[in-house]
Amino acid sequence: MPLPQSVRVKLSSEVAQAISLTPVVVQEIPIRELVEQMLSVAGKDEPRIRELLLRGTLVSGASRFRWAGWEAEPDALRELLATFPDPDPTRPFSAGRCVRVVLRGGRQAIEVPREAVSRTGLFRRESFWDLLMRVVGQEPPVYLGYTYRDRADRYMRELGVVEAESIRAGADAVKYSTLREQIKSLAFVQAELYVPR
Numbered sequence: 059m060p061l062p063q064s065v066r067v068k069l070s071s072e073v074a075q076a077i078s079l080t081p082v083v084v085q086e087i088p089i090r091e092l093v094e095q096m097l098s099v100a101g102k103d104e105p106r107i108r109e110l111l112l113r114g115t116l117v118s119g120a121s122r123f124r125w126a127g128w129e130a131e132p133d134a135l136r137e138l139l140a141t142f143p144d145p146d147p148t149r150p151f152s153a154g155r156c157v158r159v160v161l162r163g164g165r166q167a168i169e170v171p172r173e174a175v176s177r178t179g180l181f182r183r184e185s186f187w188d189l190l191m192r193v194v195g196q197e198p199p200v201y202l203g204y205t206y207r208d209r210a211d212r213y214m215r216e217l218g219v220v221e222a223e224s225i226r227a228g229a230d231a232v233k234y235s236t237l238r239e240q241i242k243s244l245a246f247v248q249a250e251l252y253v254p255r
Contacts (some may be wrong), residue, residue, distance in 0.1 A: 061134045064088050068124045072117055087123075092116075093138060095123065098207035102139055110134070119207075143255050145204040151213045151251065158208075158252040161225075162187040163217075164245030168237070175232050182231055189228040194222050194249050200252070210252040217247055 064086045091106065095118045100106040107130075110116055119139030161168040175186040184192075201211035217225070225241065232238040 060131050061089050061138060065092050065125050067092065070122045070124075071246065072120050072122050072174075090138065091196075092123065092125075093245055094142070094206060097142060098205070101206070102142065102144065104132070104135060104139060107139070108135060111135075131229070143204055145201075146211070147201045149201065149211055149253075151199045151201075152253055153195055155253045156191065156251050157210070157254055159190055159194070159239070159250075160250040161244075161246035161248070162250055163247030166240070166244055168240045168244055168246060170237070170241075174234060174237065177233065178231075184228075184231070186228055186231040189231070190225060193217070193224055194251065196221070204255070205252070208252055208254070210254040213251040213253065215249045215251065217249055222246060 066097045067085060069083045069085065070081075081255045096107050096110050096116055099116065099118055100110065111129045114125050116123040157172045159170040159172075170186075170190065172187055175190070176188075178188075186220060194215045194217075197215065199215040202212040202214050204211050204223045225246075229238050229241040232241060
């Protein structure tokens with residue numbers, strides 16, 4: 059069967075709680091958006107995407123998607139999948155296009171969105187984001203792959219002790235107290251970088 063333009067989908071929440079009554083929302087979703095949700099779970103695995111379309115159910119994040127399943131025509135599905143980006147290890151890291159850094163290595167990851175830390179303070183020449191990009195730019199980050207959920211290429215940069223301390227010392231420039239305290243007190247040895255395509 060050829061791919062429809064849109065699919066009637068029932069959306070419900072999969073949030074784990076003791077007793078939870080969540081409403082079910084029914085809406086028409088373009089087939090491209092539904093397949094994009096599948097890509098974040100299954101990657102560009104055509105047989106698995108075909109199986110998900112036939113099964114008619116998908117759990118992505120805290121949402122459950124259900125629809126009347128159907129057998130997708132392989133050529134039509136292949137054509138649609140070709141419109142999505144592929145991982146490209148030859149893409150160099152671009153600090154100017156990076157939108158998020160996740161500091162990892164301790165018990166808790168520290169999410170650092172660019173928009174939250176890119177302003178300079180009153181008497182500062184450099185924002186915390188500028189410091190972060192300067193530190194990670196001292197050596198080229200390693201390409202990890204493409205994430206369909208974030209629509210971005212992922213890179214990883216191992217941080218030395220001196221680099222991590224430099225980042226901690228610059229945390230005073232962070233406006234948000236919770237984020238500032240996380241950077242100062244939590245352990246991290248890696249910076250995971252997200253560059254949208």
